[in-house]
Amino acid sequence: MATWQIDQPQKLTFDRVRRVRVRTARGGVSVVGSDDRPTLEVSELEGPPLQVRHDGDQLTVGYERPSWPGPLAWLRQQRRHLAVLSLAVPRDCEVDVEVVAGSLMVSGMRAPVRAKSVSGEVTLAGCAGQVEANTVSGAVQAHGVAGDLWAETVSGDLTLVEGGGTIGAKTVSGTVLLDLTTAAVQDVRVTSISGDVTIRLPRSSDLQVQLQTTSGQVASAFDELPSAGWPALRTVSGRLGAGTGRLRASTTSGHVALLRREPDVEELR
Secondary structure (H helix, E strand, C coil): CEEEEECCCEEEECCCCCEEEEEEEEEEEEEEECCCCCEEEEEEEECCCEEEEEECCEEEEECCCCCCCCCCHHHHHHCCCEEEEEEEECCCCEEEEEEEEEEEEEECCCCCEEEEECCCCEEEECCCCCEEEEECCCCEEEECCCCCEEEECCCCCEEEECCCCEEEEEECCCCEEEECCCCCCCEEEEEECCCCEEEEEECCCCEEEEEEECCCCEEECCCCCCEEEECCEEEEEEEECCCCEEEEEEECCCCEEEEEECCCHHHHC
16 A cells, blocks of 8 residues: 655556545546546645555545544634645546535546535536436536436536436426437436426437426427326326336426427438
């Protein structure tokens, strides 16, 4: 096992990394899948040094917790921590990253990814494995996530473009936007309390659809999906194509809109 204390901008390289775990407070973290040698680069640093440990094929980056007692000690110390770092790791490396108040970006990974931030934005791009993203007030932006995606926020917005696999999105007051370009999506579940939900599907989708809101409005661009309204519930439900997959979206006071993606000119040729 090798360890380092990083107290100034520095670059480290490693022979083998299959799992990476990062815990930082403020600043930013980016993790990129690469075919080159695993590399950690710290470009900005304030406060106590970063602790880096390389044990076998696992790389851990974070801070040493305070030795004094008290439930607020760690939170008080976190305010002095700022680190901006980037990691280039193999594409099949498992990624687990947590940032308190900073941006977080992960791209080009094939293995499972877990990304968590309290108030920073989480950006995911070109990930083929299972992805879990969680924020409180930060937004989640996902593009080209081919694997299963589970995203949850309290007040942050959720945006997914060109997704596939199973999709789960949950928020309290944030808006949810799903722009799905493939008809192969099998299971989509969206839950919101007061945020609006907008979903765009290919015209050739094969889904069992159920959309509902308690006090908002629900609308669909697919004529084959009938709508119904009662004093405390408005719904749109039915089958698209063969109905082999499922789409369920519900909100309490937000609006739900289902849009139709028309085929591109090249697809019509």
